[in-house]
Structures are given as C-alpha cells and as structure tokens.
Amino acid sequence: MAIIATAQVHSLETPWQGRISHGKHQYLTDKPESFGGQDSGPAPYDFLLASLISCTMITLRIYAQHKGVELGEFQVEADFFSNKEGQEWIERRLSFQNKLDAEWQQKILDICQKTPVTKTLLRSLEIRTSLM
Known part of the structure; x- marks a missing residue:
C-alpha cells in the first residue's frame, strides 16, 4: 500500500471557506455566492473536475512524448x-490546435479512459473516515 496524495483543509471564520494545503501548495476552497459562499476559491466538485482534467492533460503529454x-x-x-x-456523470471534452488524424483521435479517446484519475472515478471507491 502506498500513499498517492495527501491533503489538509483548515476551516476559516467565513462560512464555507477553508485553506487547503498539499505540501508547499496552498489555496482557498469556498462555495459560490448562489450557495451562500463568497466564491473565493473552487468548490469541492470543481476540484474533482480539476483533478480529472489535469490528469488527462498530463497523461496525454506523457504518452505523446513516449511515442x-x-x-x-x-x-x-x-x-x-x-x-x-x-x-x-461527467462530460469531458478535448480540443487540439494541431489537427489529429483519425488514428490519433481514437488513441486519444482510448488513453483518456485509462488515465489514473479516470480509472479511479470509474470504479467504486471506498472512503474510510475516522475521528482523530
């Protein structure tokens, strides 16, 4: 068993706001104004999508470099x-400045289904919660 990622969030005084940290990286999370927040940072599902699309971009670049x-x-x-x-459900879209032939378009679609975050989201994920 290996830890793949670690994150912490500390609640702030303003309702719904928190400071998230991953090692040296820090940023705010919040809810949109329409949900009573200040919209000072991404909401939880925004982070979920950001994880998926950033993993997609990185995986595609690694694959292309390898090839x-x-x-x-x-x-x-x-x-x-x-x-x-x-x-x-999630709908993911990709657009390329360079024109890709039909073979590469299909490879891109196949690779997208195999990115690590995609695979995690596509299967059941157990979440164990404890009080410390």
Missing part, C-alpha cells in the same frame, strides 16, 4: 452533471 509525437497545445474541459433520479 515521439507533438500534440501541440490543447485544452481539456469537463462538466459534472446530476439529475433528479440521482444519476451523476
């Missing part, structure tokens, strides 16, 4: 959806 292919600049974006029936 000796220049992907050029590209963008990954995602939206998280939920409906009244309790279904939840």
Whole structure:
C-alpha cells in the first residue's frame, strides 16, 4: 500500500471557506455566492473536475512524448452533471490546435479512459473516515 496524495483543509471564520494545503501548495476552497459562499476559491466538485482534467492533460503529454509525437497545445474541459433520479456523470471534452488524424483521435479517446484519475472515478471507491 502506498500513499498517492495527501491533503489538509483548515476551516476559516467565513462560512464555507477553508485553506487547503498539499505540501508547499496552498489555496482557498469556498462555495459560490448562489450557495451562500463568497466564491473565493473552487468548490469541492470543481476540484474533482480539476483533478480529472489535469490528469488527462498530463497523461496525454506523457504518452505523446513516449511515442515521439507533438500534440501541440490543447485544452481539456469537463462538466459534472446530476439529475433528479440521482444519476451523476461527467462530460469531458478535448480540443487540439494541431489537427489529429483519425488514428490519433481514437488513441486519444482510448488513453483518456485509462488515465489514473479516470480509472479511479470509474470504479467504486471506498472512503474510510475516522475521528482523530
């Protein structure tokens, strides 16, 4: 068993705000104003999507470098959806400045399904919670 990532959040006086830290990196989390927050930082599902799209970008760049292919600049974006029936899903979109042939388009789609964060989200994940 190995620890892959570690994070901490410390609640702040302002409702919904917290200071998140990962080693030397620190930033705020909050809720949007429409939910009573100050919108001073990303909300929890924003971080979930940021994790997915950043992992997608990094994985694609590693793969392309390994294959000796220049992907050029590209963008990954995602939206998280939920409906009244309790279904939840993410829609992820990629756009490339360089034109990709059909073979590479299919490889990109295949690789996206194999990124580490994608694989984690696609399977059931146990979350163990304890009081310290």
